[in-house]
Structure formats: structure tokens, C-alpha cells
Amino acid sequence: xxxxxxxxxxxxxxxxxxxxxxxxxxxxxxxxxxxxxxxxxxxxxxxxxxxxxxxxxxxxxxxxxxxxxxxxxxxxxxxxxxxxxxxxxxxxxxxxxxxxxxxxxxxxxxxxxxxxxxxxxxxxxxxxxxxxxxxxxxxxxxxxxxxxxxxxxxxxxxxxxxxxxxxxxxxxxxxxxxxxxxxxxxxxxxxxxxxxxxxxxxxxxxxxxxxxxxxxxxxxxxxxxxxxxxxxxxxxxxxxxxxxxxxxxxxxxxxxxxxxxxxxxxxxxxxxxxxxxxxxxxxxxxxxxxxxxxxxxxxxxxxxxxxxxxxxxxxxxxxxxxxxx
Numbered sequence: 001x002x003x004x005x006x007x008x009x010x011x012x013x014x015x016x017x018x019x020x021x022x023x024x025x026x027x028x029x030x031x032x033x034x035x036x037x038x039x040x041x042x043x044x045x046x047x048x049x050x051x052x053x054x055x056x057x058x059x060x061x062x063x064x065x066x067x068x069x070x071x072x073x074x075x076x077x078x079x080x081x082x083x084x085x086x087x088x089x090x091x092x093x094x095x096x097x098x099x100x101x102x103x104x105x106x107x108x109x110x111x112x113x114x115x116x117x118x119x120x121x122x123x124x125x126x127x128x129x130x131x132x133x134x135x136x137x138x139x140x141x142x143x144x145x146x147x148x149x150x151x152x153x154x155x156x157x158x159x160x161x162x163x164x165x166x167x168x169x170x171x172x173x174x175x176x177x178x179x180x181x182x183x184x185x186x187x188x189x190x191x192x193x194x195x196x197x198x199x200x201x202x203x204x205x206x207x208x209x210x211x212x213x214x215x216x217x218x219x220x221x222x223x224x225x226x227x228x229x230x231x232x233x234x235x236x237x238x239x240x241x242x243x244x245x246x247x248x249x250x251x252x253x254x255x256x257x258x259x260x261x262x263x264x265x266x267x268x269x270x271x272x273x274x275x276x277x278x279x280x281x282x283x284x285x286x287x288x289x290x291x292x293x294x295x296x297x298x299x300x301x302x303x304x305x306x307x308x309x310x311x312x313x314x315x316x317x318x319x320x321x322x323x324x325x
Contacts, residue, residue, distance in 0.1 A: 009035035010213035011059075011098075011181045015072030018054045018063065027283045028054040028067070030237045036181070036213035041204065043216040043228035043245070045260065049280055051237040056185045056217045060098050077180050096126055099179040101203070103186040105170035109158040115142075115169050116154025119176060126177035141172040145202060164195040168202065175206060182207065185217045196220075200227045221264045225249050230315075233257045236280050236291040239309065243316035253318045256292045290320070298322055 018029040029051045036042045044052040058069045074081045076097045102108055110118055119138035123129045129137060135154070142150035145168045158166060167187060174182060184203055188196035200216075200223050207214040216227045224231055224245065231248040233241040233256065241254040252258050259276040278295035281287060290296070293303040302321040309317040312324065 009037050009075075010040075010077055010211075011036045011215070012073070012075045013059070013071060014074070015070075016055065016058065016074070017070050018051070018058050018067050020067045024284050025068075028237055029058070032234075032237075032239055034232060034239070034242070036215060038213070039208050039211045040230070041207055041214035041216060041228045042230045042232060043218055043224035044232045044234050045218055045221060045224050046234035047260075047276075047280065048219065050234040052217045052234045053185055055234075056100075056183050056215060059181075059183060059215075060100060062100075096177050097179055098181040098183065099174040099177060101167070101171055101174050101182065101184040101187045103189045105163070105166040106158050106161075108170060109166065111158050114155050114157055115161075119154075119169075119173060122173055122176045137176075138172075141176055142169070145169075145172045145175075145206070146198075147172070163191055164199065167191065167199050171199075171202065171206070175210065175212075178210070179212065181213045181215065183215045183217070186219070187216075188218070188220070188223060196223060197226065203227060221249055221260060233260065237283055238291070238319070239317075240292065240319040241317065242309065243313075247313065247316045253312060253316075253323050254292075254320045255296045255298055255322070259295075 012035040014033045016029055016032045017027070020026040020028055032055060034042060044055060046052050054063070054067070057063050058067070063069055079097060109115065116135065116138055119141060120131065120134040123134040123137050124131075127137075139150045139154060142153060147153050147165060147168055158169075161169060182203070187203070188199050191199060203214060203216070204227055206212070214227070216224065218224050218227075228245050230243065231245050232239045233248060233252070233254065235256050241248055241252060241257045248257060249261065252261055256276070262274040263276055276295060281291055281294065289304040289306055293299045296303070300321070305321075307319065307321050309319050310323055312318050
């Protein structure tokens with residue numbers, strides 16, 4: 001299991017596959033495996049359409065009715081799931097063992113209810129707290145995520161919040177059930193750079209303080225470096241490089257990883273970006289070998305064969321014939 005590097009995982013997934021339904025089934029994820037330990041974070045990065053959000057949403061049964069989801073094994077702490085559990089089982093634990101933070105927080109907040117009431121409802125359902133106890137806990141949660149004057153803000157409606165404050169409220173709601181796993185799916189895409197950095201720092205602090213496993217889905221390599229212990233680079237439905245954030249984002253070995261790094265804007269905004277030529281493959285068309293080969297400047301005959309993830313160093317794995325396993 002090359003993407004496993006944690007001795008006591010809170011989340012463990014083996015052989016995850018996702019295929020969207022339609023007249024021509026569209027495979028989005030093929031055989032992905034990973035684990036995330038107590039208080040550890042894993043970022044999945046890649047271009048739009050790489051499959052990273054499909055991984056995230058499949059874990060909580062959010063693709064029910066849209067896609068066929070399967071895996072060889074999946075566990076959250078001591079709770080194990082078989083493939084048949086994908087809709088009834090995993091969907092049932094979403095919120096209790098696994099919670100989400102999404103890109104557009106206001107889309108997931110009820111516009112007609114005060115934020116305090118929404119938090120108290122979650123606390124009553126998942127922690128069985130009475131009204132007064134839930135109100136005290138809700139104020140503490142809002143304060144914990146950095147909402148100023150938390151007791152007064154309990155009476156606010158979502159439309160009264162800025163984008164950054166709304167995302168903090170959404171994070172408070174996500175951690176309210178005390179989940180083992182927090183999935184942040186592009187949580188900062190709608191925020192400006194400064195606010196995004198603060199939200200990522202908040203997620204990182206909460207993940208460590210509460211011992212949660214954090215799965216961060218992002219296309220922003222800078223935020224991935226700030227938020228994560230490990231990084232998995234995803235291309236055309238599979239992991240092509242996995243390792244520590246330093247190994248992958250400073251010393252990326254796979255040509256696609258290097259292409260992402262070259263295409264990413266620098267923090268100072270002055271470095272010229274070099275986009276990766278070409279387009280990702282059509283996943284509905286069967287293929288063998290390296291899926292990045294048609295876009296790779298280093299393609300050779302050996303790329304016609306899939307080599308799988310090769311271990312190039314302790315905890316660092318690369319899907320490429322150019323590296324020595």
C-alpha cells in the first residue's frame with residue numbers, strides 16, 4: 001500500500017474506484033489507496049477533473065445516485081465498511097465520524113435560520129445536548145474558530161457574514177460532532193489570498209488540537225504546503241506521486257508534478273507561469289501505460305506499460321519509469 005505511511009490511521013482506504021453513470025460510464029477514480037493518521041493531514045492536488053473531489057465526496061456517500069463507488073476496504077477508526085455500505089453505511093456516519101467543509105459555505109448554511117440555532121441543532125442531533133448546554137458549546141465553538149464576539153454572533157443570519165466568517169462558521173459546524181475525519185474540499189477557492197491562508201491555518205490548528213485526520217482537496221500548491229504533512233498528486237484518476245509535503249513540493253520526481261510546480265504562481269506573483277501543454281485523457285477511452293505520456297516531454301517506449309507507484313525513498317512514491325524503484 002504505497003500511500004500508507006501512518007502506523008495508526010484514523011482513515012484507511014484501499015482500492016477506491018469511482019465511475020460516473022451515463023450512456024457512456026465515465027471512470028473518475030481508479031484503484032486509489034491511502035491512509036491518514038491521528039492529527040495528520042493529507043492534501044490531494046491536481047488539475048480540475050483529476051478526480052480529487054470525487055475521492056473526497058465518495059467517502060461520505062455524497063455521490064449516491066450519480067456514480068458507482070467501490071473499494072477493497074475502508075475504515076474510520078474501528079468502524080469498517082464493505083463496498084455495499086457505500087450508500088447506507090458511510091452516508092449514515094457522515095457528520096458523526098466524517099465531516100465536510102466545502103467551497104461555498106453559504107450554500108450549506110440555512111439562510112432563514114440564525115447561525116446559533118443551526119449549530120445547536122447539530123449538537124443536539126450528534127451529541128444529544130440539551131438546549132442550554134448546546135448554546136454554551138456553540139458559543140465555545142464559534143470562539144474556537146476565531147469568530148469575534150461569538151455570543152452576539154449567535155444571532156446573526158448567514159447573509160450578515162463575510163465570506164471568511166461564513167467559512168469559519170461552516171468549519172465550526174463541521175467539527176461540532178467531533179468527527180474523526182475532516183474533509184476540506186476546495187475550502188478556500190472563493191476567498192482572497194489573505195483570508196484563504198488564515199482559513200488553512202485554522203484547519204491545521206483544529207486538526208492538530210483535536211487529533212482529526214484532515215483530507216484537504218486543493219489545486220493550490222502553496223496552500224497544500226501550508227496545510228499538509230503529506231501530499232498526493234492526482235492525474236487522470238490515479239495517484240502519480242505521494243510523499244511528504246517537502247519531498248513532493250520541493251523535489252517532485254514525476255514530470256507531471258514538476259509541470260504543476262512550474263505552472264503554479266509564485267507567492268510574489270512575479271514568476272512567469274509555464275502551463276502544461278496538452279489536455280488530460282478522456283477517461284472513457286481504455287488506455288494502458290502512463291496516462292500522462294501524451295503530454296510528457298520525457299516519454300519513451302517504457303511508458304507504454306504501467307509501472308505502478310515505485311518507492312524512491314522512505315514514504316516517497318512515484319508512478320514513473322524515469323525513477324528508480
